[in-house]
Amino acid sequence: MTPDRIAAVIDFLALADRLKHVERRGRTVGPDGAARQENSAEHCWNVALVALLLHGEVADPPELGHVLAMIAAHDLVEVEAGDTFAYDEAHVLTQAEREKAAADVVFARLPPDLGARMRALWEEFEEGETAAARFAMACDRAQGFLQGVIGTGHWRAEGVSEPQTYGRMDPARKVAPVFEALIATLYERARAGGMFAEPRP
């Protein structure tokens, strides 16, 4: 590796460090019982752990290395674009455009071959058309939903009703029976805990 290539990788990693400061809506509860927002770096690790635990549970699992690589890369554009709350409808409308502009900035920090590799992982995840991307998407959404349940529900505070979550969670449930079973159990717990807001009339 040439000195320039080393310097570019260090520079990119310093930029990627910002993902530890991008807050998501889901909460994590510390040993003192206090809840704080989860950040996107923690989320990325947690999604990898979900993928690792569920990978052996699906028929014809996609290649694990490819799935975990996509998961490690899937939120990098947020260091420029920030996180978009899945239930903020106005913000979601501009998300693709904002993230594309962010990708142009973020991946350009890497040497071209590495930047192209990372960008291809991010694009595959976003397009969601391969089996690996669908598996990664289901892990991503299941983790976000789980975080809502173990963080004792940010939905009620945010005014998010159960039906508002279906558009996001139904595609994940359809990826494989294990996601259907896991997400159904999480819905049961969220309902039992009164974690959703009442649907708007």
Place this chain on the structure above:
Amino acid sequence: MTPDRIAAVIDFLALADRLKHVERRGRTVGPDGAARQENSAEHCWNVALVALLLHGEVADPPELGHVLAMIAAHDLVEVEAGDTFAYDEAHVLTQAEREKAAADVVFARLPPDLGARMRALWEEFEEGETAAARFAMACDRAQGFLQGVIGTGHWRAEGVSEPQTYGRMDPARKVAPVFEALIATLYERARAGGMFAEPRP
């Protein structure tokens, strides 16, 4: 997946969530310029990103899925045992014993087959004898060292001199030329920034 298996996986993931509250010594600097300790969940994602960027730079790279799985699992015992600062000599002496006891607790929360799989990944990382484990170790140590540099050096505040870091960093440097080049560059930056404490006479 049976309901019991689903419940065990959810229970394990709720326990794993604690990794987001295990503080390491390295620091990360937020957009407001304030530094805080990095946590072990963020670290695990960051190590995966380092592995992804460097995997193509080594001759005969180990299988990426296996490396990334090991990285996702390598710090899970810290939810029971906490993080051990690499330069706290007394604490390091008891680390293996404390982490083994923690592993008995943590991995027992999973169904036996999944627990055995996760434990095997952790043990392979700890033993450091396979090519995949050595690659993962080098990524782990390079990331920790990088965090020291981009967090503007916790070593000085902790009284850690440059020679005290050699025992930890030399094995990583030897794994492949790319690690030697990356870590040498990080040492140059740490020295230029005056980030190490003076060696004790």
